[in-house]
Amino acid sequence: MKATTKIQAERVAKAGAAKMNALTHTMKDCSIKRLRGIQFTIINNDNAARYTVSIDPAKTFCGCPFFRENREFGACKHIEYARQEQAWEEARVAEWETAQA
Ligand SMILES: [Zn+2]
Helix, strand or coil: CCCCCHHHHHHHHHHHHHHHCCCCCCCCCEEEEEEECCEEEEEECCCCCEEEEECCCCCCEECCHHHHHCHHHCCCHHHHHHHHHHHHHHHHHHHHHHHHC
């Protein structure tokens, strides 16, 4: 699906990522693994599709077809999902640091 605006691409990406979240997931069962730094592998457990994702702001990337079509917008559900994972981990580290203080 080719988005026409960055806003549309991001909206599609967020809606897709919400479906991949284990807590709220409605259809896709996905696994996420950190490769190194802010690179991840995301695996769709339904069909074993596997995508490498980088959320480095300087070179955001995903290997999926949606990203290929919408590269100029830098958005897809895997990137959104990886960003949520990163934010969740950072929050957990911050919580732990607060508890140590
Ligand atoms: Zn993707």
